[in-house]
Amino acid sequence: MSNKILEIQDLTVSFDGFKALNNLNFSMNSGELRVIIGPNGAGKTTFLDVITGKVQPTVGRVLFNGNNLKKTPEYKIARMGIGRKFQTPRVYLNLTVRENLNLVCNRNKNVFSTLFKKPQSTEQRTVAGLLETIGLEAKANAPATLLSHGEKQRLEIGMLVAQSPDLLLVDEPAAGLTDEETENVGSLLLALAESHSIIAIEHDMEFVRQIANDRVTVLHEGSVLCEGTMEEVQNDPRVVEVYLGEVPE
Numbered sequence: 001m002s003n004k005i006l007e008i009q010d011l012t013v014s015f016d017g018f019k020a021l022n023n024l025n026f027s028m029n030s031g032e033l034r035v036i037i038g039p040n041g042a043g044k045t046t047f048l049d050v051i052t053g054k055v056q057p058t059v060g061r062v063l064f065n066g067n068n069l070k071k072t073p074e075y076k077i078a079r080m081g082i083g084r085k086f087q088t089p090r091v092y093l094n095l096t097v098r099e100n101l102n103l104v105c106n107r108n109k110n111v112f113s114t115l116f117k118k119p120q121s122t123e124q125r126t127v128a129g130l131l132e133t134i135g136l137e138a139k140a141n142a143p144a145t146l147l148s149h150g151e152k153q154r155l156e157i158g159m160l161v162a163q164s165p166d167l168l169l170v171d172e173p174a175a176g177l178t179d180e181e182t183e184n185v186g187s188l189l190l191a192l193a194e195s196h197s198i199i200a201i202e203h204d205m206e207f208v209r210q211i212a213n214d215r216v217t218v219l220h221e222g223s224v225l226c227e228g229t230m231e232e233v234q235n236d237p238r239v240v241e242v243y244l245g246e247v248p249e
């Protein structure tokens, strides 16, 4: 058995004849934190949409832990262990941080026991552990609406992690964050990377430098332009060219 968590083979996605992804090949090992960058329109979001089953390949295939995801509905792919964090946080604003986490931690229990029984101490420990991981212990009892944008991002990442995904997909987690929050979210992803496989799509190069300890993949016009360490990628003339000087030194 290979330890490839994800393999994408000859993938093309056409929208009315326009190839958002064009014969793309990609693979990553279990346990990797892979950062994907690329200029606007490179196909990054479509790439995540295909992995989660939101969009079907026109040609090619996506293998998750060796299983072809062809025609598998989104909810089943999520159950198979792929969790996605969207750009805008999707937390319950009128619930507290702890209640938001409790909801996902209890999702697999039956409704009756969730409503009428006190949580078991092991469940409480899970929520406590998550609160610590995402650095929101002090705000556990605050309604999520009072959190900053960055704190909401961290809460949502915690809610995803509570579902123990094998592969975590995060779409521009640093978008719209202050420098301090960007660093907090980066540290959180690095901590999670010790026990999860993660794909992060990102525009903010400062953030990419913080989290890109493993390989970086550059997408351009729906294909993989190059792959390597952040340093290799940044110094690749093809990358500099497609970003037209956008990549800061």
Ligand SMILES: Nc1ncnc2c1ncn2[C@@H]1O[C@H](COP(=O)(O)OP(=O)(O)OP(=O)(O)O)[C@@H](O)[C@H]1O
Residues within 6 Å of the ligand: 015, 018, 019, 020, 038, 039, 040, 041, 042, 043, 044, 045, 046, 047
């Ligand atoms: N449903 C769709 N119908 C038609 N064209 C689409 C559709 N979804 C995406 N595209 C096109 O496919 C290309 C890739 O889009 P995608 O959103 O995947 O790029 P991206 O790298 O995520 O861009 P950005 O960085 O701007 O978010 C774009 O040219 C986009 O306009």
